[in-house]
Amino acid sequence: MSGRILCVREDAIATVTLSNPGKLNAIDFAMWQKLAEVLREISGDEQVRCVVLRGDGEQAFAAGGDIEEFLHRRDTLERALAYHAQVGAALQAVFDCRHPTIALLQGACIGGGLEIAAQCDLRVCGESSRFGAPINKLGFSMYPGEMEGLLRLAGAATVFEILLEGRILGAAEALAKGLVNRVVADAEVVAEAYASARRICAGAPLVATWHKQWVRRLQHDVPLSEQELRASFAFLDTEDYREGLSAFLEKRKPDFRGR
Structure with missing residues (x-):
């Protein structure tokens, strides 16, 4: 069963939710397609003033791409290029959104989830959040077009550490390395992200x-x-x-x- 991209608007805040709870919100191809579509639509909505991106539930923002799909979606060069072109289109749609974007991060923010968060303007996470891209253990490299946003956010030294070691970083270390803007208690992360959104909405x-x-x-x-x-x-x-x-x-x- 495919995951979903949910979009709810309340006043001037649009909430976009990555929902694939049975797989820690792993992002499948249909979700990448829908994410691009939804963000482009929101970007053109003049009633929206801020966008919050989050995962479904408290266990994960997103635990990466849906690895099971790689067996048939990425099994040849041409299919791999098409797959990652769609991933790139979704990431670009997040980056290009003309409204401010906030990543509300709970639990695991891994691989493709980290790539999405890196495209947002602000990132607020809970103390137990975890970050990384241990794909060296799966035998494949990060697509250059997807690495770009992470490199822009955190710099070469941090990207080397994440990709070469495949280590998972805790919230405090992610803050120190510039991967997130703010770390709060797990019970406060939702409230803090939306408080940030309301502060943005109060401005011009x-x-x-x-x-x-x-x-x-x-x-x-x-x-x-x-x-x-x-x-x-x-x-x-x-x-x-x-x-x-x-x-x-x-x-x-x-x-x-x-x-």
Whole structure:
């Protein structure tokens, strides 16, 4: 039986759940397809201001890809290329989402689960969470297109450690190595992730989108052009900018509309 990608929206927060509980939310091919579809749809929804990605239950965010499928989905070069093209499309859809994304991490975050979490903007985990990609013990390497996000997040030294040793890291070590932003008690991780989402939603949504854009642009070793510098002041023409200033001066909570 195939796993599922569930999507629930409450106010301005969309929750996307990886659900394959019989296999610790291992991600099968249909789930990779659906994840790409759902994230693209959410990205185009102007009513959404933040996306929380999580696993079904408390045991795992996702324990990797569904290894059983590899026997027929990845048994030839052409099928392997097609399989990982779909995985890459799903990861890219998470990365490209114009709304801020938070990975709510409970339990195991392994392999493909770690790849998804690495594409999110923020990662909040519980104290018992575990991270790694011990695929060296299965005899295959991480696809370069999937390694890219992990490398961007944690750097070469940490990626070497994860992949060459195949060791599973605890939450404290994952925090120290930059794999997660925040570690809280297991009983508090859901509340903390959604508190973070609400803080994001309280801000101007256009500003969140621009901050994502500029943080990523500034990681490229190419100086900003004069046109880009001028474009960084696009907020001057928005209603939200005027509302933000007025609310500050009037000592009231702003009512941002994304315009």
